[in-house]
Amino acid sequence: MAALRLYADSACDLDRDILEKMGVGIFCLSTTIEDKTYYDRLDLSPTDFYKMIARPRVLPTTSQVSHAEFEQEFRRVMQESDDDIIYIAFSSGLSGTYQSACVARDQIDPLRITVIDSLSASVGYALTVVRAARAIAQGMSKTEVIAEIEDNIRRIQHIFVVGNFEMLKRGGRVSATAAALGNLLNIKMICHFVDGKIIPLEKVHGDKKAKKRLLELMRERGHDIPHQLIGINHSDDYQSALELQRMVELEFGCKEFLISEVGTVIGSHVGAGSHSLFFLTPP
Numbered sequence: 001m002a003a004l005r006l007y008a009d010s011a012c013d014l015d016r017d018i019l020e021k022m023g024v025g026i027f028c029l030s031t032t033i034e035d036k037t038y039y040d041r042l043d044l045s046p047t048d049f050y051k052m053i054a055r056p057r058v059l060p061t062t063s064q065v066s067h068a069e070f071e072q073e074f075r076r077v078m079q080e081s082d083d084d085i086i087y088i089a090f091s092s093g094l095s096g097t098y099q100s101a102c103v104a105r106d107q108i109d110p111l112r113i114t115v116i117d118s119l120s121a122s123v124g125y126a127l128t129v130v131r132a133a134r135a136i137a138q139g140m141s142k143t144e145v146i147a148e149i150e151d152n153i154r155r156i157q158h159i160f161v162v163g164n165f166e167m168l169k170r171g172g173r174v175s176a177t178a179a180a181l182g183n184l185l186n187i188k189m190i191c192h193f194v195d196g197k198i199i200p201l202e203k204v205h206g207d208k209k210a211k212k213r214l215l216e217l218m219r220e221r222g223h224d225i226p227h228q229l230i231g232i233n234h235s236d237d238y239q240s241a242l243e244l245q246r247m248v249e250l251e252f253g254c255k256e257f258l259i260s261e262v263g264t265v266i267g268s269h270v271g272a273g274s275h276s277l278f279f280l281t282p283p
Contacts, residue, residue: 002082002083002084002112002142003081003082003083003084004083004084004085004086004136004142004145005025005077005081005083005084005085005086006022006023006024006025006086006087006088006129006132006133006136007024007025007026007027007073007085007086007087007088008024008025008026008027008087008088008089008125008126008129009026009027009028009029009065009089009090009097010026010027010028010029010039010040010041010042010263010265011029011040011090011091011094011095011097011121011122011125011263011265011266012088012090012122012123012125012126012129013121013122013123013125013126013233013260013261013262013263013266014123014126014129014260015041015260016041016042019129022129022130022133022137023133023136023137024129024133025073027065027069027070027073027087027097028040028041028042028065029062029063029064029065029090029095029097029265030062030063031044031049031060031061031062031063031264031265031268032060032061032062032063033049033052033053033058033060034058037063038264040263040264040265041263041264044264046235046236046261046262046263046264046267047236047261049263049264049267050235050236050267050272053267053268053271053272054272060264060268061268062095062264062265062268062269064095064096064097064100065097065100065101066100067100067101067103067104067107068104069100070087070100070101070103070104070105071104071107071108074104074105074108074109074113075108078108078109078112083112084112084113084114084142085112085113085114086114086116086132086142086145086146086149087101087113087114087115087116088116088118088125088128088129088132088149089101089115089116089117089118090118090120090121090125090265091117091118091119091120091121091125091193091196091197092117092119092196093119093195093196093197094121094196094197094198098115098117101115102115114142114146116146116149116150116153117153117196118153118196119153119193119195119196120153120156120158120193120196121158121193121266122158122233122260122262122266122276122278123231123232123233123258123259123260123276123278124156124157124158124193124231124276124278126231126258126260127152127156127229127231127258127278128149128152128153128156130229130258131148131149131152132145132148132149132152135148135149151283152280155223155280155281155282155283156278156279156280156281157192157193157218157221157222157277157278157279157280157281158192158193158276158278159190159191159192159201159214159217159218159221159276159277159278160190160191160192160214160233160270160274160275160276160277161188161189161190161191161207161210161211161214161274161275161276162188162189162191162270162271162274163235163237163270163271163272163273163274163275186205186206186207187203187204187205188203188204188205188206188207188209188210189203190202190203190204190210190213190214190217192217207240211243211244211247211275212247214244214277215247215248215251215277217277218248218252218277218279219251219252221279221281222279222280222281223280223281223282223283225252225254225279226252226253226254226255228254228256228279228280229256229257229258230245230248230254230256230257230258230277230278230279231257231258231259231276231277231278231279232244232245232248232257232258232259232260232275232276232277232278233259233260233261233262233274233275233276233278234259234261234262234274234275234276235261235262235266235267235270235271235272235273235274235275236261236267236272236273237272237273237274237275238261240273240275241259241275242259244275244277245257245259248277262274
């Protein structure tokens with residue numbers, strides 16, 4: 001049985017040292033700020049990124065991983081080993097990265113290279129990567145690992161609160177009037193993922209009500225929550241993530257959490273002050 005090499009990209013919002021410990025290779029998306037391009041978590045940390053976008057009128061733009069980058073790495077692995085590759089990609093509903101990887105796969109070896117659309121982002125995506133890495137570490141076959149990945153993709157939930165309307169306004173997603181009114185009234189927008197795309201779900205007043213609503217949605221949609229690995233992310237608001245963790249612990253008795261900061265790619269769209277919950281629905 002051929003060995004398996006697992007890859008993800010930086011939109012999973014896991015630090016490189018965590019990915020390396022799990023044996024996961026990484027492709028980096030890029031962010032351009034004021035005509036300078038940075039690779040997510042490689043030469044621009046989330047901390048520095050949020051300082052940069054705090055300046056007025058700074059609007060970052062993001063770029064996918066090119067098929068040439070995938071081709072170079074895939075060919076290297078094919079030439080150096082007999083390993084098969086599984087690459088779990090950032091949601092195709094948010095980026096062309098998945099399509100780029102498919103082009104490279106088809107040019108090289110579709111039998112030895114498997115490209116899977118996570119239909120996810122950030123720590124929701126990361127939870128699928130973690131499950132795949134654990135499956136490989138347990139010695140599962142390629143077919144079994146893919147089945148684990150696909151099960152997670154079917155069941156993963158992304159419920160998140162947008163910190164403020166400023167980045168939505170800068171990106172043209174809401175009007176200046178709506179943004180000003182939303183911030184003035186302390187309105188929090190709760191969103192979720194549907195078929196790999198971000199969909200607004202509802203609006204609430206204030207952060208406390210928003211967090212409470214996240215837990216209500218978690219109870220409505222989740223399955224066997226106390227025994228899951230629960231994902232939490234935040235954008236420049238670690239204390240908020242810790243508070244959300246404490247609330248989940250108190251409400252459900254969960255013991256295992258994966259908390260990470262939103263990187264430059266996803267942070268370019270949601271801005272600072274956002275936080276999310278990620279968990280699984282029933283099988």
